[in-house]
Amino acid sequence: MQTKKYYQPLSGNEMPRFAGSGTFMRLPAVALSKDLDVGFVGVPVDIATSNRPGARFGPKEIRDESRMLRPFNVSTGADPFNSLSIADIGDVPINTFNLEKTIEIIEQHYDNILAHDVIPLTIGGDHSITLPILRAIHKKHGPVGVIHVDAHADTNDHMFGEKIAHGTPFRRAFEEGLIDGKRVVQIGLRGTGYDPDEYCWSQAQGARVVQAEECWYKSLAPLMAEIRESIGDGPVYISFDIDGLDPAYAPGTGTAEVGGLTVHQGLEIVRGCKGMNIIGGDLVEVSPPYDVSKNTSVVAANLLYEMLCVLPQVNYR
Amino acid sequence: MQTKKYYQPLSGNEMPRFAGSGTFMRLPAVALSKDLDVGFVGVPVDIATSNRPGARFGPKEIRDESRMLRPFNVSTGADPFNSLSIADIGDVPINTFNLEKTIEIIEQHYDNILAHDVIPLTIGGDHSITLPILRAIHKKHGPVGVIHVDAHADTNDHMFGEKIAHGTPFRRAFEEGLIDGKRVVQIGLRGTGYDPDEYCWSQAQGARVVQAEECWYKSLAPLMAEIRESIGDGPVYISFDIDGLDPAYAPGTGTAEVGGLTVHQGLEIVRGCKGMNIIGGDLVEVSPPYDVSKNTSVVAANLLYEMLCVLPQVNYR
Amino acid sequence: MQTKKYYQPLSGNEMPRFAGSGTFMRLPAVALSKDLDVGFVGVPVDIATSNRPGARFGPKEIRDESRMLRPFNVSTGADPFNSLSIADIGDVPINTFNLEKTIEIIEQHYDNILAHDVIPLTIGGDHSITLPILRAIHKKHGPVGVIHVDAHADTNDHMFGEKIAHGTPFRRAFEEGLIDGKRVVQIGLRGTGYDPDEYCWSQAQGARVVQAEECWYKSLAPLMAEIRESIGDGPVYISFDIDGLDPAYAPGTGTAEVGGLTVHQGLEIVRGCKGMNIIGGDLVEVSPPYDVSKNTSVVAANLLYEMLCVLPQVNYR
Amino acid sequence: MQTKKYYQPLSGNEMPRFAGSGTFMRLPAVALSKDLDVGFVGVPVDIATSNRPGARFGPKEIRDESRMLRPFNVSTGADPFNSLSIADIGDVPINTFNLEKTIEIIEQHYDNILAHDVIPLTIGGDHSITLPILRAIHKKHGPVGVIHVDAHADTNDHMFGEKIAHGTPFRRAFEEGLIDGKRVVQIGLRGTGYDPDEYCWSQAQGARVVQAEECWYKSLAPLMAEIRESIGDGPVYISFDIDGLDPAYAPGTGTAEVGGLTVHQGLEIVRGCKGMNIIGGDLVEVSPPYDVSKNTSVVAANLLYEMLCVLPQVNYR
Amino acid sequence: MQTKKYYQPLSGNEMPRFAGSGTFMRLPAVALSKDLDVGFVGVPVDIATSNRPGARFGPKEIRDESRMLRPFNVSTGADPFNSLSIADIGDVPINTFNLEKTIEIIEQHYDNILAHDVIPLTIGGDHSITLPILRAIHKKHGPVGVIHVDAHADTNDHMFGEKIAHGTPFRRAFEEGLIDGKRVVQIGLRGTGYDPDEYCWSQAQGARVVQAEECWYKSLAPLMAEIRESIGDGPVYISFDIDGLDPAYAPGTGTAEVGGLTVHQGLEIVRGCKGMNIIGGDLVEVSPPYDVSKNTSVVAANLLYEMLCVLPQVNYR
């Protein structure tokens, strides 16, 4: 009988920050098992992107720039690594030449992760990957609530005639009943559209839409308190598209939209999920070739770490 | 007899965003005619720049990064392309070796645009180009009000002994009576100066100066409401120097000054011009070689689009 | 009845180099017609790429950096623009989410180009695009000879199980009889492989393989003289993968291999095609996000111009 | 007898901004003397850095990007160059292969600066340099108060077993009695830690810690008013680690932490030191290789200029 | 009893090139054992660098860019992975704040590697690391021959008074008798010096110096044949400083010198070591922050792979 191991990130006092393995937070790379509670997993897809590519390098770069993260969340008091067994469980071997097959590969991969009762925290990849993840999640958890941070609603019926693309996952998720409309919140939406009523479709499914303009110049802590109240105890998935943030904070992305959230608001959103029944999360759309200072990956690594910290089982100081 | 055509931007569902023509918003490139209402025009000047060059590539790059813009302004409800006939009318063939001749070429070019009753929305280029544009505007509209967003007052009497440079256009415009001092507002001014009373000259001409510090940490919607009130119904020109924004939001510029406006404030300023009698506008001082992520051009393209949306003739949802 | 027009590139004395349209060499953008002899066409595909993406921006950037090209080839004496009617015929509207459909779209697009008896000079895009182009070419010309410059043979049977990818086009072209093995030359091959006899498959089809090592430190003019002799009078297609050149000369590419050809050799290869019956050509695999100085696009633009200069109908001084 | 010279920055009307000497604000390079009041000094150390290097180029780049600064502080009314004799006194010849010796070299160099009663404004370099500077300061001024802006407390007992590194200077300074705990304020602290009570050690020494989260979305003018009150009339040193700012505002740094101060807050902090008895200051941790737009150096140059403006002897308009 | 495992690089047909582990060639990360024949090891030092830093990221980036390497050397016929047991054995946990201790840590680490009879192929790091490696090598093999490719002789007696720095390792190695002067060849030396007879010291120790100028415009195969003859059957170490190549081929380095070797010559030098008794090798001085296209790391990865291919035990097709 295997005993649960509380894996620790490799310390900067054991190996300089700029060396060591390229896993998330320099955690051990571990195979799936029932003894693991949380797994960071990479999904290196960018063939569903409509503008700038590069998100295929998201998992590699975000892991790389996670190397500065130390175990304790001093700001919030969270102590994840003594609360849960957490490791890096590697990448999904997607088929970069065929989007349809890639979507199937991802779903099967997450079926397997979830069969081991491991909570997946996903390092994208473009936003198309959220659909197969939600398909797998749905099989285990039923329709879930979603905290969806994004510049775009991603509820297009199709893009260039295709049902699967990085602008359609939430349309499909709603249609397939994977998510519970009344427990879906989309935060940060903005920008131009093909339709003057771009966000009505989500709203018609019961979702709450918080446009970026509603967020400007203020703390989102009150908003998150409201959302926590309304979203209740059911399972909740976090899907954080880095383009929800303003390009000043996250320049390295494929479809940048101006006027977005600040990184402080991004942190408040994820920290504000504490108390919800988070059963998984993803961080998508970081495009390293456009992230010259590498700080978009630093932001992404931090947001993934904050998702870890709000898992229900995490102890706080 | 030609009928007015409501040109539409090329959709991402007809041609991928990363392809197609390099015109603004992938609009048709159209010759000047009386049937056109609005023309996007490039003025690729940077020989009046005192520090980093590169604004000569502004028209090319801003047009390129405008490719993500879709026709409807979901945030404000504006529907410009079904309200007006809008096209890209190309670049002014400036003489890059001779600033004096360039200034003349620009004025003549705008005389011709205005003779066709086309509203020019100008893609700069450094700020020296605003002087000849205002000279042409003045011939048609008389002295105009100006919403001038900038880090600098641009009211130097001369630079290195020269009367024409990117730091002098508003000095000349005031002196020549092109603009109506009491209807001029300069927003975002800041930074160091050769004179402790750097902004008094504008104020002495009747202009309102809103220093950057007055804008920090808050919405500019109330300010714009005040300005709309005071500026009245006369013709108003918008001149937006991208360095009015903080370099975090617009790193790709020639004379960056810290402590500037946020992009959210920039959007509020332009959106706040709705209801004024806007008769033209420019967006200047984007320097692509310093805009590594290309997001300064994305910001610029959006601000130009928002200028389009506040033209008096535009319908709203 | 329309008369043939000898279109000229826009001169730098009419419009500064950094302005004007973004077409190849700033030629007019012209619709297909029987009066056109040669068309530059963009194929913005990069979803068949196995490593770094970005070739989707190849057509845009290569056109942009072609702006310095003047009409006469002073080095060789070629005078293409007074010999032929040459224009930019735009981009193929590929489906960036679906490679299979993209391959079909390209083939149909080239069927149409060839139906107008226009010689296509293609600006890629990744190397997968050469297969549908050759399919269309084959319908018009039968099996063609090929001058194929590349680091890789691109004769993989499959990649990740897929028959269509950027490493398979010549396997498919041989299998489908699109190309005439004995009139195929592959120049510049090098690097590591999954098979120690990586190039035998091509050779078994009759092709001549000139490994990069055979080219080091010397002029390729003698090689090209030999090839001209052996390739005879039949139709010949040029397919130039920019990674045939060493990354020192062409850093902006997706699957860089060290030890490649110099740009001087690249020029000699294309110039050495003079006298062959060239019926089309492509330049593929430029990835602008990795081309920071933009000089890979400059190289690519020059190689496309040199292909134009060796079309059989071009007059020489 | 030498008379005090009020050196002036070289004007952009005498020499273009992009030329001239590479000194701070293009001031004269002057040898130490009793007639000088303030000296800008570079300390090009980065061998105490734990993550990204490059701060060795900080002095060179920050000086270079200070070229746009004009003499008057229009925002605050400060007129430093007619109040004090200010010059650039060059770099400390540190030993880049040996940190221990470097620390000694710096201390001796500052002993000499202070022996001439010159106020040092230091251009770093990584944060390890603050320790030897404080050692020299202490000999002259006794224990000083500190306004310390940073993402990190820099109170590690050791890093990788070493007592001297860029994460330990304030631990050593407290231990050695160089600073007066009750007059120390640390602003902007945030991020993850090895210890859930990362900031308790500072607090146990009497320091006030203002975490970044306490600063979000608001002016820091009230905070600075409070601090001015409590810090009293004793000597105060300013140590500004650029990573105190959010990476959106200061991307070019070695150990970026998200959720930091805005540049507006950074300006308010330094401007808020007016009225304190400032006896020196430093700006550290700018890493030019990661500062692609060069705007982090622009920010740093401005903050150093603002430090100059709040020296007690400076006249205001 | 453990059986030798012939580890294989992870294929691009199992996991896309842009994903998977960050080990060299995506080999397994394996602990040291007697069953292993060859280990790739990273030494992330750059605190001995005199100019641009960044080599600390060499191991990470070179491993990352080795992802395109496939198992067979098609150019030379080498089949290393079916000949030897080869793995990635991780990084040396150097002390980045203390060069002296780092030198000791490296020596001990290599003592341990060599105690397991594993041949180390080292991914640097700056050139200071070669000294402790040679110290360990000397204990096992006695004085060794060296193929040293470099722009600099690295035989300074001291730098800034220090005996250990990246410009002194061969001075120390000669002095300590670690290398056999008559079996040392330095290739590619060039540039300016503090002494007009910069290379005489090496020559006085018996070394052969081949200045860069002797190499220009020609194959180095004849040179290597000569060297193979003269160097005989004794143990030989390869130390390849990437600045031996011209910056056109390897821009990302700390002390670039113009007029260097081409990458083709670099390949010929390493391939020309086939037949020598190679007992280890290193590739040093790649500085990723200066390697914007990442192709210097691609070159470095290839040179390390070619070193692997010339180990005496490798089978050839």
Next chain:
Amino acid sequence: MQTKKYYQPLSGNEMPRFAGSGTFMRLPAVALSKDLDVGFVGVPVDIATSNRPGARFGPKEIRDESRMLRPFNVSTGADPFNSLSIADIGDVPINTFNLEKTIEIIEQHYDNILAHDVIPLTIGGDHSITLPILRAIHKKHGPVGVIHVDAHADTNDHMFGEKIAHGTPFRRAFEEGLIDGKRVVQIGLRGTGYDPDEYCWSQAQGARVVQAEECWYKSLAPLMAEIRESIGDGPVYISFDIDGLDPAYAPGTGTAEVGGLTVHQGLEIVRGCKGMNIIGGDLVEVSPPYDVSKNTSVVAANLLYEMLCVLPQVNYR
């Protein structure tokens, strides 16, 4: 009476390479005097550029990257600093808004330099600066021979109607009799043209044109021997446009042309001027914003140093 001072570059053993003054080779900045033999002078012009700007930063960046140069030329044996009194004499205060005035300012500045019998080695700046320099040179030396390395003949009669631009200086110089046609050699010319006989004009003036193609794959030492013979003992000026080199070697330039000289050939050309009566030289057209690795500036600094080494008065080992 002042005694001649043999100024020495600041050694890396006195001040780290990355610090110290920004003068050429870290030489003293010295005022013009009769005791000085050679002065490095910056001319920061780029308003005569027709394509990419940025050469205004050439003097700053080339000086910066000259910091690695040590005093002795080990390759050639030259010992300039013990032969001549050499210093950095600063920048010409050009008027960046007015090309005509700039040309006059430069001429006057050089009149003054030459009046002190100081040999100017000029750090450009675009190629327009060579005309006023030659005007001043002509007054002192009469018509001079020229070694002109360039991609372009720079003998346009006008550009965009202007007589003064970076493509016209040699047309003007020939017309004004500043240079002695029979003693002018243009090396490296290539590329496309407005005229099939682009180089005939130079040849008609008696100049020798060596097209780039004549130089490929071989040493230029024999060519230089021939030229030395024919150019005789009269005064010779060296004008080296960095775009004479291939963009692989010098990517950071404004009008890149492929197929150029290698850096090795560039070195051979300058070294091959030893024995001529060199009376001045310039290195022009480095554009730092396009020189991301900064190695174009390293190349330029080396070429200027090599020009210094071939001055007639320099002693050789």
